[in-house]
Amino acid sequence: MSETPLIELRGIERHFGSVIALAGVTVSIMPGECHCLLGDNGAGKSTFIKTMSGVYKPTRGEIFVEGKPVLFESPREAMAYGIATVYQDLAMIPLMSVTRNFWMGREPKKRFGPFSFFDFEKADRVAMEAMRSMGIQLREPSQAVGTLSGGERQTVAISRAVHFGAKVLILDEPTSALGVRQTSQVLATIDRVRKSGVGVVFITHNVRHAMAVGDRFTVLNRGKTLGTAKRGEISTEELQDLMAGGADLAELEGSLGGTV
């Protein structure tokens, strides 16, 4: 991959008062790759994705979008650059239909004289197509999102982001609350999105999930990146050790008989 990265973050630091949440993080996302960001709780994963998606401004460090330096003033601005984030539990509103959720905030309109109405015909058709391309067969577009499984909900959210022009898709622990079957559904969705040329940032603390789809792996530990490894260069065990800071887990593993 010799292309310019879709987004590149160099030496990002973020301080909250006297707390240093990020102490120099460097990551780049290439088109069509699934970049896994691994880290234990408190490693700075969520601070980092909030910096990448424009919620926080970095205290130090630079952000480049397609090679040009940028400074995100708001999540909206990041979105305008094609950086979309799907938050695990805030992706969808369960009482609303798939169509209504899909178009929320960007409803298609058709005009009748001075009045403009929600164009349900177009909205339903596009939403159904987008779902089908992600491998989800909906009963009907008016189905409430609450009737979907957790994996399907994530998929609706992901396909919404892709449909509205995401170039970089940040997924905040999309699999952490899901069962095995639903997890594989979400991983399949990530695979499809990657193949369409979108760069996926997959945040997780589950090494197995990362190994299943990741092209590159970056481990975050105590606010720092410990380097990026390509697929095939690193084993599951090594990743797991890096995440936990090595020594402690090795000890634990002995006493648990290798089940962690």
Place this chain on the structure above:
Amino acid sequence: MGDASPTPQPAQAGQAVARDERVKDISRLRKMMIRPELGAITGTILVFVYFFLVASDTGMFGPEGIMNWSTVSAQFMILAVGACLLMIAGEFDLSIGSMIGFSGIIIALLSVSMGWPVWAAIIAAFVLSLMIGAANGYLVIKTGLPSFIVTLASLYILRGLTIFISITTTRKTIIGGVKEAAAGDWLAPVFGGKILTGLFSWLADVGVIAKFTAGTRAGQPVIDGVPMLMVWAIGLVIFGHILLTRTQFGNWIFAAGGDAQAARYVGVPVARVKILMFVFTAFTATVFATCQVMEFGSAAADRGLLKEFEAIISVVIGGALLTGGYGSVIGAALGALIFGVVQQGLFFAGVESSLFRVFLGVILLLAVVLNTYIRRLITGER
């Protein structure tokens, strides 16, 4: 690192598309069940069947009877439309009862005591109460407090101020003489007038409806037109229903009440939606107040007592969730119809009127239980 659980592999495309054999096709009945209006439609049918059986010989379904309960229902409907949209947007307004008293007194005070033209007084009342509605909404958004508390405060503040203003300026809490002041006014008939008067006198001429046989109005039809109150009610229901189900703004109302944070993340202006709904609720309260003042020809500082709860009850009977994000204007309108028919029907049927409140409490409880059950059907919660 053991292999206690297998590494999940991305599912194959065909596999993901395959239907989950454990998900049954939704039956038509179940699909009907998850319409918010279902309870209200059933309730309306039951209520009408009941009163047909017990009160059909009392004149309840004659022209005057129909006019009687439909007027009361229309009053509830006007308030229910505002309360419904606000509740779906995730908020309450407990101050609409006080707002009714306030707007009425402002109209009467400005037109009768201060000699303003009635149209100017009506416009002034609307401007003031829309501003109060906006203030309610602004406070709720800015403080992040539950709207229940904020508007409970405005309930007391506004009622107290209304009585204070009325007493300090006129030494009375009831101001009459609005009818005389409104004679010839261009705006007053929009709230106090009647339409289709020609149709009704023709109906009386051909004998479909009766005419007065004695008194000052002898020879006139007993029903001489459709009051503007009803026109407002129907107009607001249609407007609210289309706004909610057919427009972008309607989607934002659902989103703001369903999950404000998720809505904000995708760019829905949640604060603006909620404040506008408070303003709209204030608007419906003022429409109600103006119709009432024009009909009675007087305003009283204690008008509109308990109307906030009656509006909320209509909305809940209509299938809306108290937690927001789900509901229907048509449902709320049917809830208001049930409310009006039962209140007046018990009177026609000669039932002790205090039992009306017992009925109301019971039906409210049933409606909430049904709504919670429907919510579980939709969201799959247990």
